[in-house]
Amino acid sequence: xxxxxxxxxxxxxxxxxxxxxxxxxxxxxxFSSVEIGTLRVTDNIYMLVGAGGxxxxxxxxxxxxxxxxxxxxLSDRIAAAIAELSDLPIRYIVxxxxxxxxIGGNENLRAGGATVIGGNMPGPVxxxxxxxxxxxxxxxxxxxxxxxxxxxxxxxxxxxxxxxNDEKRLYFNGEGVRIVHQPRAHTDGDVIVFFRRSxxxxxxxxxxxxxxxxxxxxxxxxxxxxxxxxNSIVDxxxxxxxxxxxxxxxxxxxxxxxxxxxxxxxxMVLVIHDRLTSMIDEGMTLxxxxxxxxxxxxxxxxxxxxxxxxxxxxxxxxxxxxxxxxGDEQ
Amino acid sequence: xKNVLPLGTVWLAVVLGAAYTGDPAMAQVNLAGQWTGxxxxxxxxxxxxxxxxxxxxxPLNDANRMRAQAWSASILSLPLYQCRVHxxxxxxxxxxxxxxxxxxxxxxxxxxxxxxxxxxxTTRTIWMDGRQHPPEYAQHTAMGFSTGEFIGRTLKVRTTHxxxxxxxxxxVARSWNATLTEHFTRHEDILTWHVxxxxxxxxxxxxxRNRDYVLNPSGRMGPYPCESVIETDTPENYFPHxxxxxxxxxxxxxxxHGIPYEATQGGAATMYPEYMEAIGQMPPPEAPEx
Numbered sequence: 229x230x231x232x233x234x235x236x237x238x239x240x241x242x243x244x245x246x247x248x249x250x251x252x253x254x255x256x257x258x259f260s261s262v263e264i265g266t267l268r269v270t271d272n273i274y275m276l277v278g279a280g281g282x283x284x285x286x287x288x289x290x291x292x293x294x295x296x297x298x299x300x301x302l303s304d305r306i307a308a309a310i311a312e313l314s315d316l317p318i319r320y321i322v323x324x325x326x327x328x329x330x331i332g333g334n335e336n337l338r339a340g341g342a343t344v345i346g347g348n349m350p351g352p353v354x355x356x357x358x359x360x361x362x363x364x365x366x367x368x369x370x371x372x373x374x375x376x377x378x379x380x381x382x383x384x385x386x387x388x389x390x391x392x393n394d395e396k397r398l399y400f401n402g403e404g405v406r407i408v409h410q411p412r413a414h415t416d417g418d419v420i421v422f423f424r425r426s427x428x429x430x431x432x433x434x435x436x437x438x439x440x441x442x443x444x445x446x447x448x449x450x451x452x453x454x455x456x457x458x459n460s461i462v463d464x465x466x467x468x469x470x471x472x473x474x475x476x477x478x479x480x481x482x483x484x485x486x487x488x489x490x491x492x493x494x495x496m497v498l499v500i501h502d503r504l505t506s507m508i509d510e511g512m513t514l515x516x517x518x519x520x521x522x523x524x525x526x527x528x529x530x531x532x533x534x535x536x537x538x539x540x541x542x543x544x545x546x547x548x549x550x551x552x553x554x555g556d557e558q
Numbered sequence: 559x560k561n562v563l564p565l566g567t568v569w570l571a572v573v574l575g576a577a578y579t580g581d582p583a584m585a586q587v588n589l590a591g592q593w594t595g596x597x598x599x600x601x602x603x604x605x606x607x608x609x610x611x612x613x614x615x616x617p618l619n620d621a622n623r624m625r626a627q628a629w630s631a632s633i634l635s636l637p638l639y640q641c642r643v644h645x646x647x648x649x650x651x652x653x654x655x656x657x658x659x660x661x662x663x664x665x666x667x668x669x670x671x672x673x674x675x676x677x678x679x680t681t682r683t684i685w686m687d688g689r690q691h692p693p694e695y696a697q698h699t700a701m702g703f704s705t706g707e708f709i710g711r712t713l714k715v716r717t718t719h720x721x722x723x724x725x726x727x728x729x730v731a732r733s734w735n736a737t738l739t740e741h742f743t744r745h746e747d748i749l750t751w752h753v754x755x756x757x758x759x760x761x762x763x764x765x766x767r768n769r770d771y772v773l774n775p776s777g778r779m780g781p782y783p784c785e786s787v788i789e790t791d792t793p794e795n796y797f798p799h800x801x802x803x804x805x806x807x808x809x810x811x812x813x814x815h816g817i818p819y820e821a822t823q824g825g826a827a828t829m830y831p832e833y834m835e836a837i838g839q840m841p842p843p844e845a846p847e848x
């Protein structure tokens with residue numbers, strides 16, 4: 229089996245461990261003790277923390293916009309947390325990518341919302357306006373709708389409003405909202421969501437403070453795409469001074485962040501990139517690379533020997549991506 | 559007749575005494591003022607800066623040593639890093655610090671103590687109002703989140719929510735999940751600051767640092783502006799560092815000072831006096847071939 233096949237196989241397993249979370253995987257987890265924590269980010273932006281990806285909530289006179297929905301069994305608790313912030317309905321849900329820990333609550337939270345309709349609508353239209361819109365890049369829909377058999381993701385979790393170009397823009401709650409595609413990064417359907425007036429970016433899993441980048445090779449992810457996505461985030465951030473203050477970043481997992489946190493993470497990604505590239509150029513095999521310990525200095529901060537995304541799996545995916553064995557565009 | 563004061567007189571004296579001296583039960587010491595750092599033998603390390611490859615006396619673990627050995631001073635040429643401030647556990651090492659209090663004007667209760675550092679002009683707040691630390695997923699910053707209490711005449715401070723920083727500005731890292739326990743003790747016009755750094759990611763043992771300051775009643779702290787500029791053209795995604803085994807400067811400090819290389823690379827053992835005996839058993843550094 230070639231490195232590509234091995235790593236692609238791992239990536240498929242990785243997807244399988246996360247993607248069905250809206251259904252099977254969520255059923256296997258015990259969410260009974262999970263509490264939803266609410267963190268104020270700005271006057272009208274909040275970060276909800278529970279299990280799965282962080283949820284970003286924007287509130288205002290137009291209603292509620294949320295980014296990602298965690299797992300389905302947590303929807304009631306998430307809805308209750310949002311109700312503490314606003315008594316208006318959820319109008320928009322944005323999915324940063326297709327993994328189950330970010331879309332699992334789509335159906336439940338969408339059902340409790342309401343799409344903005346009006347203008348030339350002549351009268352009551354069945355189904356129109358029922359539920360919030362779920363916005364995502366088209367690749368999210370393609371990934372979700374391609375699942376079959378036991379891994380099939382119900383269509384009720386799919387996005388209802390997709391785009392296939394670089395960016396989708398909204399004006400909501402008094403500010404421009406840019407939903408910017410990050411091709412071939414964590415997956416091929418990642419977006420980051422930039423709230424322009426609030427100066428907050430919700431970035432999904434292209435940046436997490438808790439782990440090495442999850443490169444889902446089976447879903448079009450790539451190491452260099454992660455670097456590009458991190459650069460995109462850095463480009464949007466203007467600090468108050470040095471690396472502090474100014475634009476805030478809601479990561480896919482982990483703590484609320486600023487420029488310094490993203491730069492620290494990007495530094496780790498770039499340093500490991502250079503080490504792996506050098507080793508690959510020297511003709512080292514994956515096993516030789518693993519033995520050399522190219523991540524040893526960052527392991528205490530980002531590494532893991534257990535759970536879904538171990539350091540070993542990160543190195544395998546990174547090696548496959550950077551060596552071209554995963555079919556990346558070099 | 560016994561010499562006994564009327565009870566009312568005693569009560570009045572207590573009230574007036576408390577008003578004059580402050581509440582003795584609070585046992586607080588006013589730390590406010592401008593304080594100038596005293597460097598003594600630390601001067602070469604604290605102002606010009608540590609030498610490359612000198613990690614001696616730091617309890618860094620293997621992972622941290624690998625990071626330090628990969629570090630390149632060229633990082634300071636990157637615009638995004640030029641104005642990066644010293645972390646709170648390092649910033650008070652330079653020149654002056656200025657301390658002032660915030661009190662509730664009605665109750666005169668101490669709400670917070672603030673410390674401004676000359677270096678990079680950063681200001682930290684030590685909350686004295688009994689508030690809780692935020693949840694772990696709240697933002698981490700260079701100054702962290704600090705709460706304090708007076709233990710006798712010493713201010714004890716607990717700091718969490720730190721961003722990644724450094725123990726020594728030659729690449730020795732301090733992770734974002736480190737916590738600090740600090741003590742500020744005033745002895746008349748001398749102030750001593752101790753910081754005890756616990757870092758499960760990058761230290762074999764906690765690291766302890768202290769600094770002394772002298773009160774400077776007429777001192778003024780200068781501004782510390784910083785503006786990033788592009789100093790050199792660099793390739794896209796350039797981040798300066800050395801690949802493992804390729805840092806040519808790691809032996810420089812060892813050779814220049816005649817200290818065995820192993821002893822310069824730090825570790826918990828290098829903190830203790832008995833390590834001098836071990837150094838005596840090590841081979842001297844070898845100068846590179848000319």
